[in-house]
Amino acid sequence: MKPAPFEYFAPTDIEEALDLLAQYGDEAKILAGGQSLMPLMNMRLARPRVVIDVNRLSDLAYVSPGADGALAIGALTRQRAIERSSLIHEHHPLLAATMPFIGHFQIRNRGTIGGSIVHADPAAELPALSLALQAEFVLRSATQQRVINVTDFFLTYLTTAIEPVEMLTEIRLPPWMEQWRWGFQEVCRRDGDFALVGAVAVLQMDAQAVCQTALLTLFGVGGTPVRLHRAEEMLAGRQVDDRMLNEVAKVVAEVLEPDSDIHASAEYRKEVGGVVARRALQAALGQVRGRGER
Amino acid sequence: MTTKRTIQLTVNGSVYKRMVEVRMTLADFLREELNLTGTHLGCEHGICGACTILLNGDAVRSCLMLAVQADGASLMTVEGLAPGETLHPLQQAFHETHALQCGFCTPGFLMTAYAFVKETPNPTEDQVREAISGNICRCTGYVPIVQAILQASRGG
Numbered sequence: 001m002k003p004a005p006f007e008y009f010a011p012t013d014i015e016e017a018l019d020l021l022a023q024y025g026d027e028a029k030i031l032a033g034g035q036s037l038m039p040l041m042n043m044r045l046a047r048p049r050v051v052i053d054v055n056r057l058s059d060l061a062y063v064s065p066g067a068d069g070a071l072a073i074g075a076l077t078r079q080r081a082i083e084r085s086s087l088i089h090e091h092h093p094l095l096a097a098t099m100p101f102i103g104h105f106q107i108r109n110r111g112t113i114g115g116s117i118v119h120a121d122p123a124a125e126l127p128a129l130s131l132a133l134q135a136e137f138v139l140r141s142a143t144q145q146r147v148i149n150v151t152d153f154f155l156t157y158l159t160t161a162i163e164p165v166e167m168l169t170e171i172r173l174p175p176w177m178e179q180w181r182w183g184f185q186e187v188c189r190r191d192g193d194f195a196l197v198g199a200v201a202v203l204q205m206d207a208q209a210v211c212q213t214a215l216l217t218l219f220g221v222g223g224t225p226v227r228l229h230r231a232e233e234m235l236a237g238r239q240v241d242d243r244m245l246n247e248v249a250k251v252v253a254e255v256l257e258p259d260s261d262i263h264a265s266a267e268y269r270k271e272v273g274g275v276v277a278r279r280a281l282q283a284a285l286g287q288v289r290g291r292g293e294r
Numbered sequence: 295m296t297t298k299r300t301i302q303l304t305v306n307g308s309v310y311k312r313m314v315e316v317r318m319t320l321a322d323f324l325r326e327e328l329n330l331t332g333t334h335l336g337c338e339h340g341i342c343g344a345c346t347i348l349l350n351g352d353a354v355r356s357c358l359m360l361a362v363q364a365d366g367a368s369l370m371t372v373e374g375l376a377p378g379e380t381l382h383p384l385q386q387a388f389h390e391t392h393a394l395q396c397g398f399c400t401p402g403f404l405m406t407a408y409a410f411v412k413e414t415p416n417p418t419e420d421q422v423r424e425a426i427s428g429n430i431c432r433c434t435g436y437v438p439i440v441q442a443i444l445q446a447s448r449g450g
Contacts, residue, residue, distance in 0.1 A: 001338035005297065008316035008362060031360075038358040039339035042319070051316075055363060080352070104428025106406065107340065109352040110359070191427040 003041040010053040014140070017054055018167060022142040024050045026164035031055070032076060032115035035107050060114075060169055063087055069175030075114025075168045079126075080105065082113060092173065094182040094202065095133065101125050101184075104192045114168045117153075120160045120224070123194040125186070127154060128219035130171065131227060132200035138170035139163075147172070156223035180204055183283030185276040195220045196264045197272045201280035203235075211235045216248075216281070221258040221273050228252055231277065245281055249274035301365035305330065306374030314361045321345045323361035324371060332372040332401045336430070343429030346402040347371045353409035372401035375408065384408060387446035388439070395433035403429050407443045417447055 011017040021028060029048035031037055032055065040046035054060070060076035063085050071092060073082065082088055083099035102108055102116070102125050116126040117137070130137075135150045139162055153160050162168060186198035202215040214235035219225040231248045238244060253274030260266045302311040305328060312327050321338075324330045324347070336344035338357045345357040348370035375382040381389065384407050394400040403426060410425040411417070417425070422443045423436075431439065 001335075002319070002322070003317045005317055007297075008299070008360075010362070034358050034360075034363075035340060035355070038319075038360075042338050042357065053360075053363060104343075105410075105425065106343065106346055106353045106355055106428050109349075109354050191424060 001042050003038075004044055004047040006048055007050045008053065009050070010056055012056045014057055014059065014167075014169070015142075017052060017057060018140060018142040018165075020050075020052050021165045021167060024052075028052050028164070030115075030118075030167060033078070033111035034115075035103070035111040036115065036119040036121065054167070061112075065091065066175075071173040071175075073113055073171045073173070075117075075170060076112050077114075079108035079111045079113060079116070083108060092133075092176045094176070094184065094200070095129060095173070097182075098125055098129055098184050098200075101186055101192075101195075107192075113171055117171065118160060118162055118168050120154055120158050121194065122154075122157060122222060122224050123196070123198075123220040125195070125198070125219070128198060128200055128217050128225035131225045132202060132215055132217040133173050133176075134215075135174075136172040137168055138172065139166045140169045141165045141167070151227075154224035159223075177204070181284040181287040183280035183285075183287070185280040185283065187272055187276060194263075197221060197269050197276055199273070199276040199280035201277070201284045203240075203281070203284045205285075209239060211238055211240050214281075216252070216277060218252065218256065218273050218277060220264075221256045221269050223259075226256075228255060228277065230255055235281075240281070240285060245278045248281065249278040252277040299362050299365075301362055303364050303366065304368040306370055316360065316362050318361045319357055320347075320359040320361050320364050321356035323364075324356060324369075327361075330371050330373050334398055334401055336398070336402075341430070342399070342402070343406060344399050344402040346405045346429065348405060348409055351409075351412075353406050370405070370408075372404055375404060382408075383449070384411070384442070384446045387442040391438040391442040391445060393434060393438040393442040399429060399431045399433075403431070403439055407446070411443065411447045415447060417444070419444060422447075 009020050028050035031051050031053045060074040062074040064072040089096040130150050137148050139146050181203045183201040186195040188195050197220040200217040204212040206212050214232045216228040216231050231251050253270045256270045256273045258266045258269035298313050300313045324333045334344040336342035340355045340358045346353050347356045350367055406429050422440050
């Protein structure tokens with residue numbers, strides 16, 4: 001249970017890191033928090049020839065508010081820092097409330113938001129949240145920088161649109177509207193486990209308790225987190241009652257196409273997908289002014 | 295290929311300077327190079343918590359770090375808990391409530407509890423249970439561990 005030999009670099013500035021990536025490309029893996037990569041390396045499921053340790057790039061750890069309420073989070077920001085950020089608690093309650101679901105606090109002390117997103121485990125919370133929050137990602141290489149929308153980023157299990165010579169440097173979140181309501185539900189066997197199935201609901205309601213827009217994201221239901229557009233369309237412009245929620249749950253269960261694995265069968269994920277979707281929506285409806293309980 | 299690097303770090307107040315293979319995990323470094331075998335290897339992939347130590351005050355999985363990443367850091371392991379011959383209050387409480395049997399998970403639990411109680415000095419039972427959810431014990435059934443942490447945090 002020891003990593004195979006590798007060449008190790010610990011760049012102290014981002015240009016150095018990007019030059020190393022340009023040089024070594026797909027022979028290299030970036031080591032950030034290490035909470036996903038190190039288990040793979042210890043078990044020799046990953047044997048990168050080169051490891052680029054980016055933990056010295058302290059310039060990439062930040063939480064910066066934009067002028068209009070948007071948020072820029074540096075990729076190297078520790079999950080624990082996000083969990084404790086008063087700025088995020090104040091202005092992005094959904095993100096703040098879901099951080100404690102990620103593993104255990106020891107994991108979050110090292111794990112980074114960027115690392116979790118690029119690792120792209122479909123049962124992880126941060127990739128799903130980034131989809132639910134309509135994030136954009138800044139990807140940099142030695143020669144260029146591009147901004148990619150989350151909808152184009154997650155391709156399949158552990159696979160994203162990032163190029164081998166690129167590094168995720170920033171996660172951009174659009175402003176969170178105070179009147180939005182949210183719900184988060186996750187099913188797992190033990191506290192801190194990866195989700196078997198999870199749902200994130202964001203609702204924009206008007207004064208007459210009619211749903212203007214709905215965003216419904218499911219995770220643990222296939223190779224990537226997914227938005228349930230059909231369910232969202234059912235809810236848009238409608239008064240949402242229990243009957244409607246049950247209909248939505250049925251549609252979610254129908255539409256999902258998860259795989260079976262050792263943790264849960266496809267049938268389980270489909271059925272429970274519907275259940276967590278309904279519960280997340282119910283939690284969102286039960287909120288007042290975007291502040292709710294876990 | 296640069297396979298070895300020199301690192302300097304502080305562990306339990308003492309400064310160490312060593313040359314290490316870059317692929318050596320921090321857990322192995324503590325055990326093999328520094329002879330601090332109180333930190334245990336259970337799963338070596340971040341699940342069991344037996345390897346938990348403090349890095350610059352934060353509880354982390356030492357099996358998921360490379361020794362070279364701890365260059366310049368200040369670490370605390372279970373050997374650093376007891377001030378001299380007296381047991382640390384957490385250790386004393388674990389002893390009194392029978393929160394250990396084989397003792398294999400115990401260093402990890404102690405370091406986790408130490409970090410947790412520092413941040414949350416008056417925890418509820420639910421908070422304790424959540425805090426220790428990242429540590430696995432095969433022997434005790436956890437109840438006496440929860441009791442020990444509550445007892446220690448109450449100054450008992």
